Every structure is written in structure tokens, then in C-alpha cells.
Amino acid sequence: MTTTLGIIGTGSVGAGVARRAVDAGLDVVLxxxxxxxxxxxxxASLGSRARAATPAEVADVxxxxxxxxxxxxxxxLSRAELAGKIVIDPMNYAPTAAWSSPExxxxxxTSSELVQRxxxxxxxxxxxxxxxxHQLLQLHRERGAADRTAIPISGDDAAAKKEVTDLFDVLGFDVVDLGPLAESWRSEPNTPLYALPYVGEPPSGLTPVEFVAWAQAADGVPVSAAQVEQLAxxxxxGPAGFRW
Known part of the structure; x- marks a missing residue:
């Protein structure tokens, strides 16, 4: 299993995963x-296990x-630089006036098939x-813990999914394999498996902007592998992407 995780993109997702990886004893290149x-x-906030690089250097090392x-x-994302690499895709489709995908x-x-293409x-x-x-940093548990949370994954390459499964085990999570990328819609926005199981029921009457802010800060709720399987x-x- 890899002991160094590359991260391209350092917004809330990239920075949050970097923090969890470093805390779990992995090195990260951002x-x-x-x-x-x-x-x-x-x-500096992540400590000696983290270093900065260009995206090309991240892919290289x-x-x-x-x-x-x-x-x-x-x-x-550079097709050439990432050739041969396992690429973890946390992207979600959010059609806007500036960008959308008719497909x-x-x-x-699915959005991941678009990325794979x-x-x-x-x-x-x-x-x-x-x-x-935020929930990723709260819900990690030791292997075998009764309240260990499971995360859905999808992919077309069995060996790549095994590598990611082993990585997530180190990060403190179980994995439920939903199958190929064509089945990844089962955990995308507007499905029962997306976001809400990990944060619980939101307060009533929230606007879309208020809901996003609430979900980003809400305490994590453990979700078992059996729950992930049932929801999937x-x-x-239904329609792909965030639809308000």
C-alpha cells in the first residue's frame, strides 16, 4: 500500500484529506x-509529513x-502526467450557467466516467x-470498531480499488464497493447515500445556501457498511448533479 498520497487541489476537500492522511501517519505531497x-x-500547519509541489511533481512522485x-x-488535469496513476475522484456534478455537461x-x-474518459x-x-x-476528520475509527464508518467507492479496475480500500483502512474507514464507474451514480448528489447519512437530518426551512453551510459544519454520524449497501x-x- 502507498505511504505517500498525492493531492492536486487544496480547497476544503484536499486540505481535509491531507490533514487526515498526516494524522494517520502518511506523507502527503500537495x-x-x-x-x-x-x-x-x-x-506548515500539517507538519513535517507534508510538502508542496507543482501538480506535475505531485504526479511524478x-x-x-x-x-x-x-x-x-x-x-x-494532465492526462500525460497522470498516466499510470490511481486517481481518486471526489468530484460532484453541479451544473451552472458557466458549465454543464449535456451527457x-x-x-x-456518470461524472466519474467523464473523468475516466x-x-x-x-x-x-x-x-x-x-x-x-469535516465529517472525515470526525468519523475515523480503528479497524474493528463497532461504530466504524463506511465510504462508498466505484471503479473499473479491481487492483486500483484494492489499493484505495487499503488506503482508507489506514485513514480509519471501511469501504463498500458499488461496482464499476457506471454504477457510481448510486452515491452521487440527489441520492439517499449522498451526504445526509453522514450528517443526519437537517433543520427544516433551510435555504440551499444555508443547507450547504449547515452540512459543512455538522457533526458526523457513523454510517455502517450495511447501511451503505442498503441505501445504494x-x-x-434521477437527474444528475445538484438540483435545487
Missing amino acids: GNSRGPETLADLV TEVVLAAVPLAAHER LDRDEL HLSGSRVVKALHSIGP AATVR
């Missing part, structure tokens, strides 16, 4: 589109890379898209 010098404060960028920016709108493929030489594993970074099996496919 890169973003603005340059390593912009990551000085984040790296790590075998597993978290691509924590907006889905609208996925084509900016996703028609449910012709672009990163044709990589092995994409959909994961960390249905649990927020009961899901009916």
Missing part, C-alpha cells in the same frame, strides 16, 4: 494551480493521487465525494 509558494501556510478539483475543471444531464454516463491512461476510483471533510441498493436514478 499541489494546486497557483504554485507551491501559495501552500506554505497549509504545509506519487502513485495514488486525489484530484480534489471542481468537475468543471477536470480537463485541466451528464441526459444520464448517458479524459484521464484515459489512469485508473480512476470514485470516492470521498459523499462525505464532507434502494437508490433510483
